Amino acid sequence: MSEELATLIRRADRATADAHRLIGENDLWRQRILQQFDRMFELGSEFRAPRRIERPPSTR
Template identity: 60%
Template sequence: MQISEELAALISRAEVATATARRLLDENDRWRRSAEWQLDYLFELSAEFRRPVSRLRAFPPRPAAGGN
């Protein structure tokens, strides 16, 4: 069975489109995994910064009222 040039061109275009779609899906998956990793990392940083720090103070203690 012989296929027409038009059909052969359509098949070729479909193969190129399929390859492009697969490449874009793979790229999208890489972006998704990267975004998930970044969100996980930011969540871990947030949890780290929210831990109470008992030994450190944000400001030095104020002197007692009335001076020396």
């Protein structure tokens, strides 16, 4: 095998390893974002829950 081919193979191996690492990082970010969306939705539904509105006493 020529030195040029060996260099190309090493570069391809490094690029593949980098791609796998980035995919893993991307998946972690995606999971965290989905968890944040879930929390935001839960908080939003708490704020939107129907509440009894008290009328101020009339001054008549």
